[in-house]
Amino acid sequence: xxxxxxxxxxxxxTGIMGAPMAARLVKAGHQVRVWNRTKSKADSLETxxxxxxxxxxxxxxxxxxxxxxxSSGPVCDEILLGSSGLLKAMQPDATLIVMSSIPVETAxxxxxxxxTHQIHYLDAPVSGGEQGAIDGSLAIMVGGDTTSFKAVEHxxxxxxxxxxxxxxxxxxxxxxxxxxxxxxxIATVAEAILLAERGGxxxxxxxxxxxxxxxxxxxxxxxxxxxxxENFTPGGPSKWQFKDTQTAMAFAGELGLDLPVSTLVNxxxxxxxxxxxxxxxxxxxxxxxxxxxx
Amino acid sequence: xxxxxxxxxxxxxTGIMGAPMAARLVKAGHQVRVWNRTKSKADSLETxxxxxxxxxxxxxxxxxxxxxxxSSGPVCDEILLGSSGLLKAMQPDATLIVMSSIPVETAxxxxxxxxTHQIHYLDAPVSGGEQGAIDGSLAIMVGGDTTSFKAVEHxxxxxxxxxxxxxxxxxxxxxxxxxxxxxxxIATVAEAILLAERGGxxxxxxxxxxxxxxxxxxxxxxxxxxxxxENFTPGGPSKWQFKDTQTAMAFAGELGLDLPVSTLVNxxxxxxxxxxxxxxxxxxxxxxxxxxxx
Numbered sequence: 001x002x003x004x005x006x007x008x009x010x011x012x013x014t015g016i017m018g019a020p021m022a023a024r025l026v027k028a029g030h031q032v033r034v035w036n037r038t039k040s041k042a043d044s045l046e047t048x049x050x051x052x053x054x055x056x057x058x059x060x061x062x063x064x065x066x067x068x069x070x071s072s073g074p075v076c077d078e079i080l081l082g083s084s085g086l087l088k089a090m091q092p093d094a095t096l097i098v099m100s101s102i103p104v105e106t107a108x109x110x111x112x113x114x115x116t117h118q119i120h121y122l123d124a125p126v127s128g129g130e131q132g133a134i135d136g137s138l139a140i141m142v143g144g145d146t147t148s149f150k151a152v153e154h155x156x157x158x159x160x161x162x163x164x165x166x167x168x169x170x171x172x173x174x175x176x177x178x179x180x181x182x183x184x185x186i187a188t189v190a191e192a193i194l195l196a197e198r199g200g201x202x203x204x205x206x207x208x209x210x211x212x213x214x215x216x217x218x219x220x221x222x223x224x225x226x227x228x229x230e231n232f233t234p235g236g237p238s239k240w241q242f243k244d245t246q247t248a249m250a251f252a253g254e255l256g257l258d259l260p261v262s263t264l265v266n267x268x269x270x271x272x273x274x275x276x277x278x279x280x281x282x283x284x285x286x287x288x289x290x291x292x293x294x
Numbered sequence: 295x296x297x298x299x300x301x302x303x304x305x306x307x308t309g310i311m312g313a314p315m316a317a318r319l320v321k322a323g324h325q326v327r328v329w330n331r332t333k334s335k336a337d338s339l340e341t342x343x344x345x346x347x348x349x350x351x352x353x354x355x356x357x358x359x360x361x362x363x364x365s366s367g368p369v370c371d372e373i374l375l376g377s378s379g380l381l382k383a384m385q386p387d388a389t390l391i392v393m394s395s396i397p398v399e400t401a402x403x404x405x406x407x408x409x410t411h412q413i414h415y416l417d418a419p420v421s422g423g424e425q426g427a428i429d430g431s432l433a434i435m436v437g438g439d440t441t442s443f444k445a446v447e448h449x450x451x452x453x454x455x456x457x458x459x460x461x462x463x464x465x466x467x468x469x470x471x472x473x474x475x476x477x478x479x480i481a482t483v484a485e486a487i488l489l490a491e492r493g494g495x496x497x498x499x500x501x502x503x504x505x506x507x508x509x510x511x512x513x514x515x516x517x518x519x520x521x522x523x524e525n526f527t528p529g530g531p532s533k534w535q536f537k538d539t540q541t542a543m544a545f546a547g548e549l550g551l552d553l554p555v556s557t558l559v560n561x562x563x564x565x566x567x568x569x570x571x572x573x574x575x576x577x578x579x580x581x582x583x584x585x586x587x588x
Binding site for chain 1: 398421422431433434435436437455457458459460461463464467468470471472473474475476478479481482483485486488489490492493494495496499500502503504505506507508509510511512513514516542545546549550551552553554555556558559562583586587
């Protein structure tokens with residue numbers, strides 16, 4: 001650890017993802033000030049060496065960098081904006097990194113708002129789940145200007161694999177595309193398994209045969225197994241997957257873009273959730289395809 | 295090489311895939327008799343140590359195993375069946391391995407026909423292309439009975455990674471599922487790239503950001519790059535991809551199975567080919583989605 005790369009970081013939101021991320025930053029030698037609405041969720045970070053503070057502004061006021069890992073766009077807005085908001089509390093020339101998954105338009109609006117306070121803004125949503133947060137192996141999709149990205153890249157490398165995707169909002173856009181690909185891939189693998197089962201092949205052996213070929217994917221290996229074993233303990237609940245595909249479709253709609261396969265898969269998730277399977281893992285989409293083919 | 299595993303093998307069809315496969319079997323120490331309709335295509339195998347014969351029956355008559363790597367179901371039928379067919383020429387208790395991609399029903403019918411001649415039958419189509427054939431790294435999807443599979447598994451291991459998927463026809467069924475997943479994955483990655491491009495992100499950086507996450511796949515890495523670079527030199531021509539998805543849809547139809555995503559992607563390939571893009575690589579499906587969104 002060199003002193004030149006040691007930063008004072010405000011960390012807002014220490015839930016399932018935020019807590020292990022903040023802990024990694026502390027262990028990397030940074031001075032981390034943590035705030036969480038439910039303070040008890042931040043307590044474990046004190047033993048690691050983080051400072052627990054009483055309000056978001058306190059976490060922000062003396063920090064070079066503020067990281068936000070809250071649950072949704074409106075919650076982010078509530079903390080960032082408004083009369084006692086984070087943006088007002090932050091020092092000019094500090095950097096705000098929003099790592100929550102929020103709508104593209106919300107990220108773009110927040111970036112504009114940040115600029116009026118001379119705050120650098122990056123949207124940097126992640127993929128990889130709790131284990132990725134613990135291991136520091138998250139896929140981190142970053143939107144914002146290049147200079148701001150370069151200035152904090154070393155911090156993000158502590159949390160995973162940051163890739164700069166484009167201007168503000170692009171990180172969130174990449175996350176949407178990620179979720180869209182996941183949904184379509186689950187539908188695709190489900191249809192292949194159904195074809196194998198009904199056609200008289202052993203679907204588990206079929207998946208094994210396909211590994212390593214052009215049809216191979218993370219979804220084939222992980223979610224394909226879940227479908228065959230009918231193990232639908234989430235993982236990622238179908239209701240969240242549906243929320244993501246809905247958000248992607250709404251954004252495509254704003255662009256005047258018709259994406260026929262994604263539109264169809266979105267409607268399949270809508271039916272799945274309507275049938276009461278929203279709490280099941282998103283691989284449960286195969287149940288909807290089976291109901292469709294009784 | 296032990297003498298107990300050395301076999302006399304008839305090899306029928308030494309095209310782009312068949313020639314390097316036959317060469318691997320020769321180099322593994324087996325006695326290989328090769329026949330090809332255009333004899334000159336088999337010539338290079340003579341220098342490796344294969345015996346070139348004048349007709350399929352000669353390749354079959356003294357062989358323990360006959361491997362067929364011809365271009366289509368009807369061509370296979372023509373060589374296998376009929377008055378001077380391979381099945382009549384083969385010794386009882388020999389094994390016929392059809393490694394061509396042919397319809398499931400054709401494989402099942404051939405298996406029944408083979409049984410009447412006391413011939414063991416396996417359908418064992420491959421995925422992995424010419425390079426996989428040269429390297430011996432083909433994905434090999436095998437249908438047939440377990441005893442017959444076990445008896446020739448060591449031969450197939452010389453060619454790649456054989457997986458026994460179920461009874462006769464199951465290998466071809468797995469291959470269909472493989473092609474269906476490939477088609478749907480190409481459509482999915484194309485839609486994600488379109489969303490990124492139109493939404494103002496850098497699609498190449500987006501693909502880089504998605505690698506290693508749940509959205510990762512062979513298609514994302516290989517065909518995603520082709521789409522961004524608009525490099526549509528095949529690879530696998532779209533007209534063949536369309537033939538495969540059509541075959542898959544016809545088979546699903548026979549089972550009374552409605553696979554909505556695959557049906558939609560099949561219709562997208564139909565339009566792509568109708569627009570004159572049949573000779574382009576199957577990743578050119580993004581062109582159809584772009585025309586759809588002018």
